[in-house]
Amino acid sequence: MVNKRLKLNRTIFIVMLLAIWEITAHSHIFPELLFPSLESILSALIHELEKGTIVLQTYNSIEMILEGMIIGDILAIIISVWAMISRRINEYVTTLVSIMDPLPGIALLPLAILWFGTGRNSIIFIIIHSVLWPMILNTVTGFKTIPKIYLEVGSNIGLKKIKIITNIMIPSALPSLLTGLQVGWSRAWRALISAEMIFGATGKESGLGWYIFEKRFMLDMPGVFAGLFIIVAIGFIVETVLFEIIEESTIKKWGMTN
Amino acid sequence: MNRWLIFLVIFMLIFSLTGCSTSTSGNNTDANQNITIRIATQYGLQYAPAQIMEKKQLIEKYLPGAKIEWQTFPSGGAINEALAANRIDFAFMGPPPFLISWDKGVKIKLVSSVQGGPNGIVTYRQDIKSIMDLKDDDKIAMPGIGSTQHIFLQMESDKLLNDPHAMDDKILSMSHPDAMNALLNRQVAAHFASAPYYFEELSNPAMHEVLTGREAFGGEFTHIFMVATEEFHNNNPMAYAAVYHALVDAVAIINEQPENAAKILAPIYNLSEEKTLKYITWKEVNYSSTPYGLLKMAEFMKKAGYIKKIPERISDIAFENIIAQMGKKNGEQTEIEKLQY
Amino acid sequence: MECFLEIKELCKSFVSNGRYITVLDKISFNLHENDFLCVLGPSGCGKSTLLRCIAGYEKINSGKIILEGNELTKPGTDRMMVFQDFNQLFPWLTVEKNIDYPLKINYPKLSKIQRKELTSYYLELVNLDNFKDFYPHQLSGGMKQRVVIVRALSLHPKLLLMDEPFGSLDALTRYKLQKELLKIYEHTGVTIIFVTHNIDEAIILSSKIVVLSQHPAKIIDIITNDIEQPRLPGTPQYGELWNRLNLLMGLDKSIEESAALTREEVI
Numbered sequence: 045m046v047n048k049r050l051k052l053n054r055t056i057f058i059v060m061l062l063a064i065w066e067i068t069a070h071s072h073i074f075p076e077l078l079f080p081s082l083e084s085i086l087s088a089l090i091h092e093l094e095k096g097t098i099v100l101q102t103y104n105s106i107e108m109i110l111e112g113m114i115i116g117d118i119l120a121i122i123i124s125v126w127a128m129i130s131r132r133i134n135e136y137v138t139t140l141v142s143i144m145d146p147l148p149g150i151a152l153l154p155l156a157i158l159w160f161g162t163g164r165n166s167i168i169f170i171i172i173h174s175v176l177w178p179m180i181l182n183t184v185t186g187f188k189t190i191p192k193i194y195l196e197v198g199s200n201i202g203l204k205k206i207k208i209i210t211n212i213m214i215p216s217a218l219p220s221l222l223t224g225l226q227v228g229w230s231r232a233w234r235a236l237i238s239a240e241m242i243f244g245a246t247g248k249e250s251g252l253g254w255y256i257f258e259k260r261f262m263l264d265m266p267g268v269f270a271g272l273f274i275i276v277a278i279g280f281i282v283e284t285v286l287f288e289i290i291e292e293s294t295i296k297k298w299g300m301t302n
Numbered sequence: 303m304n305r306w307l308i309f310l311v312i313f314m315l316i317f318s319l320t321g322c323s324t325s326t327s328g329n330n331t332d333a334n335q336n337i338t339i340r341i342a343t344q345y346g347l348q349y350a351p352a353q354i355m356e357k358k359q360l361i362e363k364y365l366p367g368a369k370i371e372w373q374t375f376p377s378g379g380a381i382n383e384a385l386a387a388n389r390i391d392f393a394f395m396g397p398p399p400f401l402i403s404w405d406k407g408v409k410i411k412l413v414s415s416v417q418g419g420p421n422g423i424v425t426y427r428q429d430i431k432s433i434m435d436l437k438d439d440d441k442i443a444m445p446g447i448g449s450t451q452h453i454f455l456q457m458e459s460d461k462l463l464n465d466p467h468a469m470d471d472k473i474l475s476m477s478h479p480d481a482m483n484a485l486l487n488r489q490v491a492a493h494f495a496s497a498p499y500y501f502e503e504l505s506n507p508a509m510h511e512v513l514t515g516r517e518a519f520g521g522e523f524t525h526i527f528m529v530a531t532e533e534f535h536n537n538n539p540m541a542y543a544a545v546y547h548a549l550v551d552a553v554a555i556i557n558e559q560p561e562n563a564a565k566i567l568a569p570i571y572n573l574s575e576e577k578t579l580k581y582i583t584w585k586e587v588n589y590s591s592t593p594y595g596l597l598k599m600a601e602f603m604k605k606a607g608y609i610k611k612i613p614e615r616i617s618d619i620a621f622e623n624i625i626a627q628m629g630k631k632n633g634e635q636t637e638i639e640k641l642q643y
Numbered sequence: 644m645e646c647f648l649e650i651k652e653l654c655k656s657f658v659s660n661g662r663y664i665t666v667l668d669k670i671s672f673n674l675h676e677n678d679f680l681c682v683l684g685p686s687g688c689g690k691s692t693l694l695r696c697i698a699g700y701e702k703i704n705s706g707k708i709i710l711e712g713n714e715l716t717k718p719g720t721d722r723m724m725v726f727q728d729f730n731q732l733f734p735w736l737t738v739e740k741n742i743d744y745p746l747k748i749n750y751p752k753l754s755k756i757q758r759k760e761l762t763s764y765y766l767e768l769v770n771l772d773n774f775k776d777f778y779p780h781q782l783s784g785g786m787k788q789r790v791v792i793v794r795a796l797s798l799h800p801k802l803l804l805m806d807e808p809f810g811s812l813d814a815l816t817r818y819k820l821q822k823e824l825l826k827i828y829e830h831t832g833v834t835i836i837f838v839t840h841n842i843d844e845a846i847i848l849s850s851k852i853v854v855l856s857q858h859p860a861k862i863i864d865i866i867t868n869d870i871e872q873p874r875l876p877g878t879p880q881y882g883e884l885w886n887r888l889n890l891l892m893g894l895d896k897s898i899e900e901s902a903a904l905t906r907e908e909v910i
């Protein structure tokens with residue numbers, strides 16, 4: 045029941061926002077060119093979907109994000125496990141995280157070009173940078189807050205180091221790991237879009253960032269917002285459907301949420 | 303429901319407040335003394351006249367007491383948004399973003415040409431003699447779609463392959479300095495460079511040129527224009543004249559006293575004076591208030607799908623001083639008019 | 644004669660705020676197979692520490708712990724620990740899998756079906772077969788402790804180490820679980836070391852009682868408890884042992900007061 049009411053509230057909220065947008069657009073407080081109405085955004089969206097390139101670009105973006113997230117998250121878990129081994133390594137890792145985490149990925153673009161050349165690999169590097177540090181932060185916190193008793197029971201029932209990590213530490217820290225994944229997911233999108241705007245491959249390899257850059261250059265604001273809409277929609281689906289399903293079938297089912 | 307209402311009201315208030323603050327300048331004529339002129343420029347020696355105007359306070363010479371707000375923008379696209387939002391009065395930009403803005407109905411026109419400079423595709427690869435030699439994975443770095451370089455590439459591709467977009471897949475968008483680095487590190491096959499990167503790259507013996515902008519365009523062209531909003535032009539004739547004349551002065555200074563100009567520009571670009579002088583006086587670099595290739599650019603941009611209409615008369619896209627510069631002959635085009643095609 | 648478990652002059656101290664705190668001071672005792680030892684002592688005296696040393700979780704400073712002739716230094720499945728904490732089952736595994744998983748790790752040769760049979764045997768032992776598909780958070784505290792006990796037993800430990808496993812339960816449930824534990828003890832013949840600070844619990848369960856003193860823990864007395872089952876607070880032997888233990892622990896409530904309290908709790 046509560047859930048239903050929350051959903052209804054959320055829907056009302058979104059409808060309100062859209063209404064405010066529409067009223068503002070039609071009141072012409074802002075130049076129409078920069079603040080398009082919902083109809084023109086919708087028709088731009090339909091037009092782009094019919095043309096099809098935006099579908100490919102969305103696919104490319106998601107592919108780059110997944111690639112960056114998989115590499116970044118696995119790396120983060122390895123580093124976090126490593127940081128668990130000794131105080132000193134932990135100290136180094138925490139220092140590194142506090143230095144690197146606030147750095148915008150774009151600032152690393154010159155290095156990315158130097159190491160990975162131009163194109164896809166550099167963008168993936170920037171995405172890895174944006175997911176790696178928050179993931180380490182959350183994983184280390186997750187590992188640190190694992191109840192000692194699970195580790196003791198683990199060693200009591202005869203588990204060796206690797207099994208302790210994979211079968212006890214990771215499931216115990218899952219709530220934090222999921223938070224890390226979620227933070228990484230939204231950071232990855234921001235990184236992708238901004239990287240592509242500065243430095244993008246065109247044509248078959250381009251993603252949504254490039255699409256928005258192109259539309260912006262053409263002063264095609266309905267087109268820009270159509271692109272933003274796709275990003276928002278993907279984000280919404282992933283956050284409220286995918287992550288929800290993952291949580292329902294893991295930490296919620298196991299009673300590991302508060 | 304009450305909360306929603308309050309929320310809505312606050313939202314509308316915020317929106318309308320920000321809406322009100324958009325147009326502050328350009329409201330009156332004889333209050334020239336307190337007028338604020340907002341000018342957008344970009345970073346690069348193509349925009350040198352803008353920096354000369356600012357540093358030598360050339361506008362203030364004609365309009366004492368005027369407040370000039372200089373803003374540096376990262377790209378023509380960003381300037382277009384500021385123009386559409388009525389946040390700036392004058393802007394320095396390339397022909398493609400100007401024509402796109404004009405086509406979309408933003409009320410702006412050309413004030414003057416600023417600079418024309420050489421550019422071209424530079425590569426280290428011996429096997430690349432023409433753009434037709436680029437392999438599937440080879441990329442040409444250049445500053446974004448709709449950059450002058452991109453349009454030149456499309457013109458060449460139109461000539462060779464009968465399709466302006468045939469080479470679009472080959473573009474890798476990045477700024478000129480990044481692109482030069484990438485080329486010198488051989489991470490990208492080619493760079494469609496403009497001056498001074500163009501010269502720097504070609505002075506490296508391992509590099510050679512595949513195509514010049516002039517070849518692709520088929521003649522002389524203007525790289526950078528100055529534009530103004532019609533609103534500002536119509537409401538502030540004195541200020542408009544002052545800005546235009548300050549620009550003319552700046553162009554003249556660069557052409558007549560390049561050493562002097564280099565002295566002003568060198569610290570801005572963190573270059574030595576010798577190097578600055580070399581860059582602003584290099585072969586084919588032309589700071590001039592006379593436009594070149596304007597209508598040819600517009601026609602091609604329409605063909606390639608950037609814009610939907612082309613200017614019927616020069617007065618559709620330019621203010622009176624350019625019209626006067628073009629001249630008018632009965633029965634035939636003037637020499638300057640011919641240079642626009 | 645060689646003993647089943649031999650603890651010799653065990654000393655253990657912690658460094659806390661830069662100071663050495665001796666917790667266990669030359670603890671020595673022996674245990675026979677099939678003994679049910681209760682370690683009785685006031686809270687904070689070092690009972691858990693003693694158990695953790697035997698389990699291998701703590702490095703001892705001096706002394707020896709010898710099980711069937713082998714000196715013990717690290718944790719192993721020959722000594723299974725049951726803690727007081729209700730959250731010692733893995734929350735991400737069902738009740739069944741919580742028992743199945745240790746079996747799978749320790750007896751890799753067992754087939755899936757064999758493991759299933761074993762799991763169900765142990766769950767039936769504590770009447771929880773119906774709950775095998777539940778997750779731990781869906782069980783009550785008492786149910787969880789029963790699962791933990793059979794999880795430990797399923798690995799056939801030589802020693803079952805129990806650290807106040809019923810300490811957080813309500814009196815009625817505690818009473819039921821004590822009975823159940825005695826049943827299991829008789830049924831399996833496992834050797835148990837059971838830590839408690841509750842005199843009644845020690846009397847009801849043990850075959851032998853070690854009484855520890857406060858700060859640092861020393862053995863005050865080792866008592867053999869051979870009162871016949873069922874051990875009821877009303878009987879004279881019960882009251883006698885109770886008073887003796889009470890005196891040893893330096894408490895001064897009389898048996899009558901406490902017995903009344905205990906009965907009330909049970910009811």
Ligand SMILES: Nc1ncnc2c1ncn2[C@@H]1O[C@H](COP(=O)(O)OP(=O)(O)O)[C@@H](O)[C@H]1O
Pocket residue numbers: 657658659666684685686687688689690691692693
């Ligand atoms: N890891 C530790 N570090 C420092 N002191 C400890 C540690 N573990 C236990 N102690 C101390 O040892 C004493 C005995 O603790 P414990 O064995 O838990 O007592 P009991 O189980 O009898 O209540 C307590 O004073 C406690 O503070």
Ligand SMILES: [Mg+2]
Pocket residue numbers: 687690691692806807
């Ligand atoms: Mg204890």
